Amino acid sequence: MKIVYDGTLDPRQCKAVLGETIPAMAAEDPDVIYLDADLMNCIGTAKWAAENPDRAINCGIAEANMIGVASGLAAAGFKPIVHTFGPFASRRCFDQVFLSAGYAKNDITIIGTDPGVTATLNGGTHMPFEDVGIYRTLPGATVIDVTDPTMLISVLRQCKDRPGVKYIRVGRKQYARVYADGSELPIGKAVTLREGTDVVIFAVGIMIHEALQAAIELEKEGISAAVVDMFTIKPLDVEAVEAWAKKTGAVVVAENHNRNGGLYSAVSEVLAQRCPTPAEVVAVEDEYGEVGPQSYLQEHFGLTAAHVAEAARAVVKRK
Amino acid sequence: MNLENMNEIKAFAAKIRIATIEAIHAIGQGHIGGALSIADVLAVLYGREMRYDPKNPKWPDRDKLVTSKGHAGPAVYGTLALLGFFPYEELKTMNRPGTNLPSHTDRNKTPGVDMTTGSLGQGTSLAAGLALGDKLKGRPSRTFLIVGDGESNEGQCWEAFAFAAAKKLGNLVVLLDWNKRQLDGYTDDVLPMGDYVKKFEAFGFDTVKVNGNDVEELAAALERTRKGGDKPYAIVMDTVKGAGVPEVAEKKMNHSLPVNDEQYERWTAQLRAEAEAWEG
Structure with a gap:
């Protein structure tokens, strides 16, 4: 891990990083499966998803069902990665996260994009200032607020095989570059x-x-x-x-x-x-x-x- | 288990009811109405339809049961105990501290329970995920999903049904327990849900309606689902909440009831006599 902060932006948009990293992880591990709630085009996964319908499941605008399906897939031996916007990944489906995933010990990774003010022009309805608070109450959960694209790649890969429910909040756009490419950021270590x-x-x-x-x-x-x-x-x-x-x-x-x-x-x-x-x-x-x-x-x-x-x-x- | 003789299945259903009452009587009170209404379908599922191994409850290629109306746990536990997933005597521990038999079904506690449920509606999506996962893994497994009619008030059920049809989950069989009553009374008074057969058909399910307390009708309907295909199956089970114990069935508010020693003796004696009669 190397710190390279100089105040400039990392050239990569996080949505592009997600759009590359999720398919790469699926290519490496046959148990990785990706689910979205009609927001594949927002993180650059849609084209790959269309070509790989067995690895990428569009659940439509039905987040509660998506969390349940992901949990069922986990019970069947998969390692689901779920994405939707932060408010819908937290408030909208938290009972499902709590019981179908957490309590039932179905391990899944949930990506909530555009946390807090990074929701910008989508406005107050799409602007979660409470998602971390919600997820912190989930026993055994991992809750991550991403710093930059390099960290996003590192934590996403660690979450895949990490037990419990993992919640990653990350904006889709650019962040100031903090870590050198390829840096590993161990979860749990400041x-x-x-x-x-x-x-x-x-x-x-x-x-x-x-x-x-x-x-x-x-x-x-x-x-x-x-x-x-x-x-x-x-x-x-x-x-x-x-x-x-x-x-x-x-x-x-x-x-x-x-x-x-x-x-x-x-x-x-x-x-x-x-x-x-x-x-x-x-x-x-x-x-x-x-x-x-x-x-x-x-x-x-x-x-x-x-x-x-x-x-x-x-x-x-x-x- | 492979019971081809319907009388044997009827006897099995009576024994499931006895075991259900054992568990509820031991703690004094429980969700008896909705447990008794599904005893017949459990007898058919575990008596002739499902593939499972009590010695290897996590066998990946087994068929799975998701009791989304998780409060029907006592009937599921009774069935699993009769099949040897755990000792029959353990039924008396239900809802006691440290038990493996909590009021709502829990896959991490009870051998043979395939999914954790309890918050109504959630089992539907879990079952869809299980069925999709088995299909993607190339397993021969089927998933059977028992949903309550009151439970179907939950919007999540309909999200899951739309999903199951969209993903062509022909290895999923939804068994809707249309027992017409929920905690606060008749479903038609609390929140009428309309015509379930038309609803499931509109959602893209291969749908039939049967007498859900008639093992022959259930067996025939379930046999049809073996062919799989591109459509999920729905079997709307017209049942009586409390079926098999008239005193329970006749009580309008029978969602959860106490069972005293005298009732326990009388009801189980009657059911034992029925089981013996069916077994000849």
């Missing part, structure tokens, strides 16, 4: 992207870039901010949380999600029990989504580097 001594910023997804930009600004002011990629929100790397909290004495959590139930909640649970530490949050303030370009939405919901820097200054003062 990655230190930047060392620091005054405050630690635990970030995920699109907020990784904002956190790293904030750290650059903070350095100019004499605040040394560490940035840690907490891409596995469950199972959380609690040792990393504890170690960084103790080392810096001040915590910021940045996530493209409601402040309730997501990474901030997960980190706060660790801090409260193991090492009470001042913490601030950069997240959506218990609101519904709305329509607009991502830059507008990040500003509107307070998800920019400036908001992260402000939170860091505030928490350092509380030390």
